[in-house]
Amino acid sequence: MPSKPHSKTPKVGTSELYRPIRIVPLHPGKAKAAAPQVPPKLTYRNGPLLTSVQVFTIFWGATWNDAPQNALLPKINEFFDFILSSQLLDQLAEYSVPNQAISHGVLIGTITLTTPPPGKTVDDSAIQNLIQQEISAGTLPASTPNTLYFLFLPPGVTVTQGGSASCQVFCGYHDAINNSIFYAVMPYPSCAGCLGGVADFDALTSTSSHELCEAITDPIPGQGWYDDNNGEIGDICAWQTRTLGGYTIQLEWSNKVNQCV
């Protein structure tokens, strides 16, 4: 891969803006992912957590009404229905802090936005604008401290964020608009690096579980549970997967047992 996002380190003493890791990196392919050079340990930075996450899924583009994506769409929503009250959320409880106990979440709704994405490439700034506009218009529910908008892009659309592109450097990310509107972006996994050798749906549930757990434990990247050397809870275990309820999900770092679980 052209750049290793996880090797970025803050440049102390320079004016260069350091942004904490918030992406799913590409699958390492046949090479095994390098073991972390510094032993992982998430520490809490006093920011908000999504204690009972309310997910709203957004499928952008009319092609979500066409085969084969139209078969995938309800399956993705069923995945959220299941996963938000599953053992995966239970295991995040170890990251509860005083007055912020992490518990189950719920899928509160879904929408297919038939307005087309502006082009073959969509920048994160356009996604932030879209979410804000659709909230203002009432198309999306108003954001609360627990709302997480999960935006899925159609096949053939590349997302750029922080100067890098989906399928070149990342397979998904989460972020916060004005530190208060939480969202995740899932480009369609149309490349080997974001499929990781599995079917479209399994790649989407794996990367979605990665971003979901990160958005819960670190909704404002770097201000929740974070590791300056290794990133967020899912980054440490990127592309290590297991099956839960028949779904492919990613392992997540546990401080408690000192491994990916």
Ligand SMILES: [Zn+2]
């Ligand atoms: Zn990540």
